[in-house]
Amino acid sequence: MTETVPPAVAPDRSRVLRRVLTVLVVSQTLGGAGMAAGITVGALLAQDLLDSTSLAGLPAALFTGGATLGAAGLGRVCQRRGRRPGLALGHGIAALGSAGVVAGAATRSPVLLLTALFVYGAGTATGLLARYAGADLAPPERRGRAAGTVLFAMTLGAVAGPNLVGPTGALAHAWGIPRLAGPFLLAAAAYAAAALVLLVWLRPDPLLLARAQEPPGAPAGRGTGPRGQVRDAPGVVTGATVMITAQLVMIAVMTMTPVHMIGHGHATQAAGLVIALHVGAMFLPSPLSGLLADRVGRRPVAAASGAVLLSAGLLAGLAPPSSAAVLACALVLLGAGWNLAVISGTALIADAAPAEHRATVQGLADVGMSVAGATGGMASGLVMGSGGYPALATAAGVLALAVIPAVALRGTPR
Template identity: 60%
Template sequence: MTSTAPAGTTTSIPDTGRTQRRILRVLVASQVLSGAGLAAGVTVGALLAQDMLGSTSLAGLPSALFTAGSALAAVAVGRISQARGRRPGLATGYLTGAIGSAGVITAAALDQPVLLFIALFVYGAGTATNLQARYAGADLAAPDRRARAVSTVLVATTLGGITGPNLAAPTGTFAETLGVPRLAGPFLLSGAAYALAALVLAVWLRPDPLLLARTHADAQQADTAAVSATSAHDGRGGVVLGALVMILTQLVMVAIMTMTPVHMHDHGHGTAASGLVIALHIGAMYLPSPLTGWLVDRYGRMKIATASGITLLSAGILAATAPGDSVALLALALALLGLGWNFGLVSGTAIITDTVPLATRAKTQGMVDVSIALAGATGGMASGLIVAATSYPVLALAGGVLALAVLPAVAATAYRR
């Protein structure tokens, strides 16, 4: 009797492993590029708004806008992927991010805050697409290697994510030679990076991983029906838990990260210092991914989700107590912040992918990422208001404590099982 793989894994198809490796290579290439585009807005977005508006209370608005924009983009990318596959969905998302980058540069050159806010909203499509790409890495992966497949895509963002912030100063100088404000310089890099990422996916992401996974699943239709019938209840619980883990980690991470460059600027640090701190933060968000993926596959989703809450609490405490003139301690706090986010994203993504059937996978994943993006928008917008009303240490400590809400959610799910 010939054995068949569980639905959606397609491990019984001889060439699936080779195809999966090719797909991961293409996704890695696109993520290296998109990482640079993602990092640019994080590094100078708040400073650009502060400079144009002359107000710290609205410095969190750029983060809120491009994360809100990523919420809308997550729906669009998810629906396009559901209907036509990952390739057109991801390529469209990155191209939209490139258009938003061009809009930011135009707004800065014309000193038009309203245009800046619209452009930042559109720019958020790149952020959403960067995260959606992790799902494409898991479409053809076997269940016991899904977290590692997700982590392979995530870690590829590291190179661009670390390089991008450290180019804030030189791209700013280059922008000035073009007659563009210095703080808009990194968006020159992000526009080019997102456009190239879209090109890589449009040309080389073949065969489409989601469409191929569906084809293989159709060949195992009986098994798919059996698995779906027995796991529907667990699937609903898994979606809720996976989404909650990622929502909490995103909210806390964005809130603290957004105001750190502003906090450093207020203590006399320049863009080079804040760029270094953000680069280390983004490195910690993505670089540990292979280890995190192995830990999730080896020790289970729940344990690593719990670790994310504890790590984020540690980051919040350290950021709150670090002296404002200590770049080293702030860098360490932001590194812990990135690591806690990584734990939450990889474990939460694995939980979602485990429990959502292929028939509705991309659409459900897109809706989950909408919630994540809205959480980020909330964190970004609230961060500036909280700091203006209280202080950066209060924001950091409150965020760390909020992250602990992951623990009772994991415990409740474990108890139901």
């Protein structure tokens, strides 16, 4: 049965928001650890079990495919039942997938391993979807910061996860399980704990409370509007366009940067450091990006994301292949531009989508991001193969400028 929230809770909305953000930060920290620990060794585990370097990219494809399905399905669950059951279910699915990966590695079963990686990917979509829950109860002038706080929390776990690869590998070995499956033991425990935190403490449900306090058909914080036109709302279209474009550009450049570096004589550790700095730049600036989206406005920040991504693409394209430092700067800019786009796009959608359709629309926007990421990953290899890394990075940067006319043509109040 769907949880209901009485209107009497309304006077405590600010207190409830603080509680919701605290619970989400804890669950996101746990989920970030699970996601990072698993992704760190996914390709290596597949390569070891399948005995094929050419198939080592399968985990990334399965993560993406699972995340696409997960974003759509979990968005619908949130819409019908609320954030608490939807997000808890997502983390539970990720825990189940992580346990399946361990079982697949222990039994040397490629079918079980690959199936479990897909399930694991479906659960990892929860981490990004949670940012919308942070914005549900926030007033319009604080939605960017609320979403940024939730997204930032993933950084805490994402930094800790890879550092536990060694200890978890030793634990797995002691239990007679391949060392590379160790991080998935951590992922299973972390995701299960995140699901439990949400089930027990995410009360009242932020989406259901927001829905109970808004008139039907009212875009959040922007007056009333006709029902049935959610997907045509300028803010929804603009927000989704900004996030999808940024995801396509970011994945295309990020995926091929290690290949480019190693191909020009850089050590694997150097390439790993560059990617680590990039991932940090994707999440660490979230509070600042949220503040800018609230104070300066969603549209200016979205437009700025296009300019930052262009700068990242041009710098990467012009960087001397021998200079890891310049490539690192370019990848940091790439992550920061992505962050600006995701935070401003999230706030635009939260402003525009009526409560009775909000979770479904948000889930579909993240489906678009997953598809864009898969497209960028596949296309990047083809472009680099035919034109080289400079051509790929430059073209991706120029493509990012598409967010500027998208923001200008689909004007919204903020």
